[in-house]
Amino acid sequence: MTTAxxxxxxxxxxxxxxxxxxxxxxxxxxxxxxxxxxxxxxADLVALYRFMVLARRVDRQAINLQRQGQLGVYASLLGQEAxxxxxxxxxxxxxxxxxxxxxxxxxxxxxxxPAAILHMFRGTWLAGHDPYDANFALxxxxxxxxxxxxxxxxxxxxxxxxxxxxxxxxGDGATxxxxxxxxxxxxxxxxxxxxxxxQNNQYAISVPLSLQTRAPTIAHKAVGYGxxxxxxxxxxxxxxxAVARRAVDRARRGGGPSLVEAVTYRMEAHTTADDxxxxxxxxxxxxxxxxxxxxxxxxxxxxxxxLDDALSExxxxxxxxxxxxxxxxxxxxxxxxxxxLFEHVYVEPxxxxxxxxxxxxxxxxxxxxx
Amino acid sequence: MAELSYxxxxxxxxxxxxxxxxxVVVLGEDVAAAGGVWKTTQGLLDEFGPExxxxxxxSEQAIVGAAIGAAMTGxxxxxEIMYADFLGVCWDQIANQAAKLRYMxxxxxxxxxxxxxxxxxxxxxGAQHSQSPENWALAVPGLRxxxxxxxxxxxxxxxxxxxxxxxxxxxEHKGLLGSKGEVPDDEHVLExxxxxxxxxxxxxxxxALSATVRLALEAxxxxxxxxxxxxxxxxxxxxxxxxxxxxxxFKRTSRLLIVEENPRQGGWGAxxxxxxxxxxxxxxxxxxxxxxxxxxxxxxARGLENAVLPSADQVTETALKLART
Numbered sequence: 200m201t202t203a204x205x206x207x208x209x210x211x212x213x214x215x216x217x218x219x220x221x222x223x224x225x226x227x228x229x230x231x232x233x234x235x236x237x238x239x240x241x242a243d244l245v246a247l248y249r250f251m252v253l254a255r256r257v258d259r260q261a262i263n264l265q266r267q268g269q270l271g272v273y274a275s276l277l278g279q280e281a282x283x284x285x286x287x288x289x290x291x292x293x294x295x296x297x298x299x300x301x302x303x304x305x306x307x308x309x310x311x312x313p314a315a316i317l318h319m320f321r322g323t324w325l326a327g328h329d330p331y332d333a334n335f336a337l338x339x340x341x342x343x344x345x346x347x348x349x350x351x352x353x354x355x356x357x358x359x360x361x362x363x364x365x366x367x368x369x370g371d372g373a374t375x376x377x378x379x380x381x382x383x384x385x386x387x388x389x390x391x392x393x394x395x396x397x398q399n400n401q402y403a404i405s406v407p408l409s410l411q412t413r414a415p416t417i418a419h420k421a422v423g424y425g426x427x428x429x430x431x432x433x434x435x436x437x438x439x440x441a442v443a444r445r446a447v448d449r450a451r452r453g454g455g456p457s458l459v460e461a462v463t464y465r466m467e468a469h470t471t472a473d474d475x476x477x478x479x480x481x482x483x484x485x486x487x488x489x490x491x492x493x494x495x496x497x498x499x500x501x502x503x504x505x506l507d508d509a510l511s512e513x514x515x516x517x518x519x520x521x522x523x524x525x526x527x528x529x530x531x532x533x534x535x536x537x538x539x540l541f542e543h544v545y546v547e548p549x550x551x552x553x554x555x556x557x558x559x560x561x562x563x564x565x566x567x568x569x
Numbered sequence: 570m571a572e573l574s575y576x577x578x579x580x581x582x583x584x585x586x587x588x589x590x591x592x593v594v595v596l597g598e599d600v601a602a603a604g605g606v607w608k609t610t611q612g613l614l615d616e617f618g619p620e621x622x623x624x625x626x627x628s629e630q631a632i633v634g635a636a637i638g639a640a641m642t643g644x645x646x647x648x649e650i651m652y653a654d655f656l657g658v659c660w661d662q663i664a665n666q667a668a669k670l671r672y673m674x675x676x677x678x679x680x681x682x683x684x685x686x687x688x689x690x691x692x693x694x695g696a697q698h699s700q701s702p703e704n705w706a707l708a709v710p711g712l713r714x715x716x717x718x719x720x721x722x723x724x725x726x727x728x729x730x731x732x733x734x735x736x737x738x739x740x741e742h743k744g745l746l747g748s749k750g751e752v753p754d755d756e757h758v759l760e761x762x763x764x765x766x767x768x769x770x771x772x773x774x775x776x777a778l779s780a781t782v783r784l785a786l787e788a789x790x791x792x793x794x795x796x797x798x799x800x801x802x803x804x805x806x807x808x809x810x811x812x813x814x815x816x817x818x819f820k821r822t823s824r825l826l827i828v829e830e831n832p833r834q835g836g837w838g839a840x841x842x843x844x845x846x847x848x849x850x851x852x853x854x855x856x857x858x859x860x861x862x863x864x865x866x867x868x869x870a871r872g873l874e875n876a877v878l879p880s881a882d883q884v885t886e887t888a889l890k891l892a893r894t
Contacts, residue, residue: 326674337673341661344662347630351635351641388625545711546734
């Protein structure tokens with residue numbers, strides 16, 4: 200029997216800080232924060248850079264592939280590299296990610312082959328990656344639905360005692376969905392080891408945040424669910440890592456879920472099917488271009504002596520090779536066997552599907568003869 | 570064999586599966602301490618504890634969505650949606666997520682999930698708490714749909730649903746909760762997709778489901794007095810559909826009457842009519858006939874509700890006409 204009444208405690212402790220957590224200043228200077236300690240070794244610091252650069256290069260290639268007609272559509276992460284790489288890097292291998300459709304950066308960190316992600320956007324039959332390979336769920340195209348799967352996954356993981364954390368990625372627009380609300384409430388009520396990672400990139404397609412919510416910030420919504428709300432500079436990879444790390448550790452220790460808002464900006468169109476010049480200004484874009492997450496981090500690394508031209512070129516070379524391989528794989532992607540159409544609707548599709556397959560076989564054979 | 574009520578058979582069926590498989594968990598509104606608002610989860614909390622019987626917030630999307638996430642870990646969640654009408658609240662998670670995740674991941678991900686819900690009219694609960702929306706679920710490839718009509722079938726179909734690796738929506742009829750029947754003491758598992766012939770007959774085939782099975786059987790008894798021999802088929806599941814059973818019976822009787830509680834407009838009976846028209850047209854001796862709910866929202870006023878829902882008398886009269894065509 201559980202007790203009636205809300206959990207006691209000072210709700211102010213759940214409030215986000217007045218300003219987003221920021222560890223790197225505009226010039227790449229590091230200002231550590233006691234509440235969000237960095238536990239990264241030099242190799243980790245370089246790895247964050249490498250993932251951000253690879254993500255940006257693959258992203259550019261994906262846009263080009265779409266322009267060439269190779270992909271149906273693609274949702275760019277340009278400008279959001281730090282907002283994805285930091286939190287994904289804060290997870291352990293057994294943890295799970297429940298992504299939206301814009302998560303190429305997080306996918307790279309989890310070890311997913313970017314070609315697999317692009318197969319999904321290409322519509323190569325069948326799905327791109329196996330979710331169990333890297334504990335990375337299907338990219339969710341519907342908005343916010345994956346937050347519920349993360350909550351349920353985390354509830355089950357808690358029952359299991361496995362010490363797993365589920366991290367759900369979604370955007371500012373998704374915070375208006377009922378699914379997201381129910382997921383936050385569920386996770387809080389069940390103390391689920393879950394981190395809700397919101398990339399506030401300022402726009403849901405064309406709708407700005409001011410039309411999405413009247414909450415002071417997205418992170419403030421956490422208080423209503425009884426979980427801590429964190430807010431960080433989403434273009435500062437050290438801040439996104441450190442804040443995510445705190446939320447992940449808290450969840451893993453049994454402290455329950457957190458909501459994190461990473462404040463960032465979508466530098467590209469919503470998807471390749473969108474024209475953002477209709478709803479945002481060049482001035483605004485310029486302001487955010489100056490806050491580029493990779494440039495800022497590069498300045499920091501060079502100042503620390505962790506990055507030089509040789510290493511930079513090495514990463515660029517790796518990116519060129521990766522991009523070339525991905526491009527080749529997408530060019531050569533098979534069209535798939537139409538007869539596979541009836542597989543996987545059910546575990547055991549049954550005679551009704553066998554008959555449909557036979558019928559299609561006959562039609563295809565007939566077309567071949569005509 | 571023990572005689573159990575349909576209501577108790579639900580709790581018994583759930584408990585049997587939970588005893589058998591520790592991966593089975595039950596979640597929903599009021600399912601734990603209260604034993605379910607329909608008392609269909611009575612005793613589960615006591616026996617299995619709060620780790621496996623989860624009282625949830627009033628969040629149907631989350632009940633189904635979290636069950637999907639939990640199913641991805643290898644649990645076999647049984648989610649209760651208090652009224653089938655509320656499937657509308659969580660339809661995205663059912664129709665766009667649970668039903669499609671396996672397909673969209675080429676079978677890499679399966680969602681072994683059971684969604685139990687209460688459907689049906691006849692108890693004057695009004696337009697938003699009385700529907701029989703099994704035809705909604707029927708329209709979504711990827712879902713399996715079961716509608717038990719007896720306590721034994723409740724236990725057997727629940728066992729079949731929990732053990733199936735596909736998402737299954739199980740509709741329990743609120744008008745049947747108090748009905749009683751024998752339930753086998755030993756393990757009783759019904760494979761989904763096997764209809765039951767409830768009564769043998771030679772003059773016409775009556776296809777029914779859930780609460781309309783009783784109407785069909787009452788009508789068949791009445792018809793016997795008028796020298797009409799009706800065969801009664803209880804479909805048990807709409808997906809998979811036991812087309813073989815329906816066609817075999819129909820080819821013997823050459824007359825088909827379908828009795829369904831959902832609205833005639835888009836009702837599951839149309840699917841059966843299409844099946845027979847496509848597969849056995851030349852056996853027809855008379856037009857395929859449907860007795861269905863009227864295509865209106867269900868009124869709360871008892872007299873009006875009765876006029877909307879199919880009745881045994883209506884089945885008898887329609888069957889008589891059909892037999893004499």
